[in-house]
Amino acid sequence: MISSFFINVLKKQPSLVHGTSPRCYVINGERKPLFCSGKDDEKLFLEHQISFLHSLGTGKKVFFRVTQVHGNHVYVLKNSGIPVGEVGRCEADAIITHIPDCPIVVLTADCVPIIIYDPIKHVVGVVHAGRLGTQKRILTNTVEALSCEYDSNPKDLIVGMGPAIRGCCYELDEACALPLIEKSSLCSEFINKTGENKFFLDLPKVNRFEGYEAGVLMENIYTDGPCTSCENHRWYSYRREGKTGRLITLAMLQSRE
Numbered sequence: 001m002i003s004s005f006f007i008n009v010l011k012k013q014p015s016l017v018h019g020t021s022p023r024c025y026v027i028n029g030e031r032k033p034l035f036c037s038g039k040d041d042e043k044l045f046l047e048h049q050i051s052f053l054h055s056l057g058t059g060k061k062v063f064f065r066v067t068q069v070h071g072n073h074v075y076v077l078k079n080s081g082i083p084v085g086e087v088g089r090c091e092a093d094a095i096i097t098h099i100p101d102c103p104i105v106v107l108t109a110d111c112v113p114i115i116i117y118d119p120i121k122h123v124v125g126v127v128h129a130g131r132l133g134t135q136k137r138i139l140t141n142t143v144e145a146l147s148c149e150y151d152s153n154p155k156d157l158i159v160g161m162g163p164a165i166r167g168c169c170y171e172l173d174e175a176c177a178l179p180l181i182e183k184s185s186l187c188s189e190f191i192n193k194t195g196e197n198k199f200f201l202d203l204p205k206v207n208r209f210e211g212y213e214a215g216v217l218m219e220n221i222y223t224d225g226p227c228t229s230c231e232n233h234r235w236y237s238y239r240r241e242g243k244t245g246r247l248i249t250l251a252m253l254q255s256r257e
């Protein structure tokens with residue numbers, strides 16, 4: 001059994017499937033690691049991919065992902081017939097699509113997995129927002145790509161964030177904190193200075209304010225997910241563990257008649 005993380009408001013959308021995989025699943029009463037291997041063991045990854053897709057009821061055996069590079073490029077999935085491997089070679093940190101029955105995912109371990117859904121145009125996006133991608137405004141670019149490609153109005157968008165490292169645990173030095181402090185006049189809401197050269201950053205919150213600045217309504221941005229480092233028994237945390245597995249955050253549109 002796989003107990004994924006869901007964002008309540010997205011769960012209520014009738015034609016959207018979504019979820020973030022946990023670090024363990026239970027089989028025959030035994031806890032086993034999920035998506036623990038990445039590229040080291042492709043066969044195991046594919047097995048877990050099938051189990052995860054099945055647990056969410058997608059009816060699919062593969063998902064679309066890109067090569068994530070902590071940048072700000074958005075991949076637009078326009079053609080359902082494109083091989084997953086071809087999409088997988090593209091470097092980007094977000095995917096958007098209008099195509100039903102096409103699961104799109106991002107992989108994270110501390111970085112923020114973000115799902116953006118437009119219930120009016122019925123289009124969806126997934127975003128991988130780490131510190132560097134956030135600095136480069138990957139979420140803003142994704143909101144703009146939805147407007148540009150699908151005529152989405154930012155005011156209609158629902159933005160939900162999954163498990164990620166939060167202000168309780170994400171310690172930075174000044175060199176890393178400064179670009180984020182300079183990014184927003186609201187930085188005191190997401191960065192806390194606790195000492196000389198010592199800062200704490202709440203990654204979902206900084207993205208919440210970025211979404212707001214990109215035109216999404218504050219009340220439509222949900223950031224109440226757990227901290228991956230505090231709740232490391234449930235979620236992978238790169239900063240806490242070093243080499244580790246990945247959480248997979250998936251979104252899939254279903255056709256609306």
Ligand SMILES: [Zn+2]
Pocket residue numbers: 166167168169170227228229230231
């Ligand atoms: Zn924490």
